Amino acid sequence: xxINWYKFSAxxxxxxxxxxxxxxxxxxxxxxxxxxLYLGFFVAPTDFQQGEAYRVIFIHVxxxxxxxxxxxxxxxxxxxxxxxxxxxxxxxxxxxxxxxxMFTFVALWTGAFWGKPMWGAWWVWDARLTSELILLFLYVGxxxxxxxxxxxxxxxxxxxxxxLIGAINVPIIYFSVQWWNTLHQGSSIKPTGxxxxxxxxxxxxxxAFAAWFYTAAVAFVRVRxxxxxxxxxxxxVKHVLESA
Amino acid sequence: MLGFLLxxxxxxxxxxxxxxxxxxxxxxxxxMVVSLxxxxxxxxxxxxxxxxxxxxxxAATLASLLxxxxxxxxxxxxxxxxxxxxxxxxxxxxxxxxAIAHWLIYGIPLLLVAPVLGIQFALPAEAIGxxxxxLAIGTPILSLLGxxxxxxxxxxxxxxxxxxxxxxxxxxxxxxxxxxxxxxxLAGTGVEANLSLLGxFFMLSLLVAPWVSAAALxxxxx
Numbered sequence: 008x009x010i011n012w013y014k015f016s017a018x019x020x021x022x023x024x025x026x027x028x029x030x031x032x033x034x035x036x037x038x039x040x041x042x043x044l045y046l047g048f049f050v051a052p053t054d055f056q057q058g059e060a061y062r063v064i065f066i067h068v069x070x071x072x073x074x075x076x077x078x079x080x081x082x083x084x085x086x087x088x089x090x091x092x093x094x095x096x097x098x099x100x101x102x103x104x105x106x107x108x109m110f111t112f113v114a115l116w117t118g119a120f121w122g123k124p125m126w127g128a129w130w131v132w133d134a135r136l137t138s139e140l141i142l143l144f145l146y147v148g149x150x151x152x153x154x155x156x157x158x159x160x161x162x163x164x165x166x167x168x169x170x171l172i173g174a175i176n177v178p179i180i181y182f183s184v185q186w187w188n189t190l191h192q193g194s195s196i197k198p199t200g201x202x203x204x205x206x207x208x209x210x211x212x213x214x215a216f217a218a219w220f221y222t223a224a225v226a227f228v229r230v231r232x233x234x235x236x237x238x239x240x241x242x243x244v245k246h247v248l249e250s251a
Numbered sequence: 252m253l254g255f256l257l258x259x260x261x262x263x264x265x266x267x268x269x270x271x272x273x274x275x276x277x278x279x280x281x282x283m284v285v286s287l288x289x290x291x292x293x294x295x296x297x298x299x300x301x302x303x304x305x306x307x308x309x310a311a312t313l314a315s316l317l318x319x320x321x322x323x324x325x326x327x328x329x330x331x332x333x334x335x336x337x338x339x340x341x342x343x344x345x346x347x348x349x350a351i352a353h354w355l356i357y358g359i360p361l362l363l364v365a366p367v368l369g370i371q372f373a374l375p376a377e378a379i380g381x382x383x384x385x386l387a388i389g390t391p392i393l394s395l396l397g398x399x400x401x402x403x404x405x406x407x408x409x410x411x412x413x414x415x416x417x418x419x420x421x422x423x424x425x426x427x428x429x430x431x432x433x434x435x436x437l438a439g440t441g442v443e444a445n446l447s448l449l450g451x452f453f454m455l456s457l458l459v460a461p462w463v464s465a466a467a468l469x470x471x472x473x
Contacts, residue, residue: 172459
């Protein structure tokens with residue numbers, strides 16, 4: 008079966024697809040969260056160095072991954088939108104940003120809870136913390152720009168440009184803040200193999216997939232709202248609203 | 252093409268010369284912000300020397316934003332920006348010329364004032380030299396990136412505050428390398444690494460920022 012992708016680049020047909028997919032993604036996210044948290048909190052062994060406090064990684068690490076990944080996806084949608092002038096791409100970028108900002112905040116928040124017992128401080132000016140904080144600022148800036156521009160077309164493109172220039176800047180910011188002595192522990196997952204217990208790793212990866220499915224589900228729901236709002240003058244939206 | 256660029260720069264310089272109050276405000280803002288820090292922190296020379304690079308650099312970024320909010324606004328209001336965009340000359344040159352003019356008007360005076368502030372903060376002579384050098388490489392970055400923000404927020408309500416939200420995170424590398432160079436000088440380690448990275452960031456900004464500003468101008472004028 009071949010899928011006609013161009014068909015779904017039209018907001019009207021994507022509206023239906025997103026509506027059908029969102030519950031599946033939401034259920035997958037819920038199921039994976041239950042499994043991941045069970046593994047993380049009940050099955051995974053206690054860390055010999057960090058005790059029970061390490062268990063925050065089952066939320067912290069997936070949130071930190073997603074915060075960066077969502078920014079990249081958002082910038083990619085922005086680039087596609089600018090290149091092909093597709094309305095739906097900009098709507099996807101707008102639908103992703105709040106979730107990205109939420110995960111950035113969660114990563115910082117849970118990181119603080121982990122840092123207090125481990126480092127003895129809620130906050131240290133370490134490279135990863137600082138770049139995560141600046142990532143949050145970038146999300147806030149883009150959302151503020153979208154909020155300030157009333158004309159949707161202008162807002163779409165202006166936000167997309169800012170997202171792109173931010174995406175170029177993110178690695179530079181990351182390497183520039185690495186100039187400080189870093190307190191943050193190095194990455195435990197390396198291409199050559201992991202230093203983690205297998206159950207811990209499984210729990211963390213499952214939670215990462217849960218976060219991914221959650222993001223997709225929320226983005227689909229949000230993009231449906233945006234589509235309805237933008238296309239409210241069209242016939243098909245009137246049909247949808249009447250039948251609802 | 253070069254003629255168009257020079258015309259844009261000359262026009263902005265002429266406008267600035269006719270309205271001195273506009274850019275002098277940003278300079279005095281810079282001096283005042285820096286001077287407030289000793290009042291808030293205390294007059295110990297050792298402490299002041301320690302914080303001087305960061306304070307001067309942060310004040311420089313804020314002063315740049317203060318003057319950037321008007322970079323395109325006046326031309327937008329009287330319609331000349333639209334005319335310039337309609338001309339057959341590339342919009343990239345317009346954006347680049349505007350950023351260069353902004354740097355000449357805001358950056359050069361800042362470089363002249365910075366040594367005096369360095370003396371106020373008890374910086375040794377060679378550290379003042381590095382401070383001026385880092386500002387000379389770094390302030391063009393602020394003008395180039397800031398022009399993107401100014402173009403994006405053109406004609407929006409509360410554009411000035413929004414501009415700071417958008418652009419300050421992008422200034423972070425310039426701030427770190429710029430202030431880091433002076434810190435390295437004070438610590439007795441080499442300044443080349445920081446200055447080289449600052450120079451690389453300047454080159455990258457020069458390559459990318461004018462195109463993005465030009466695209467942002469077109470979006471804002473649609």
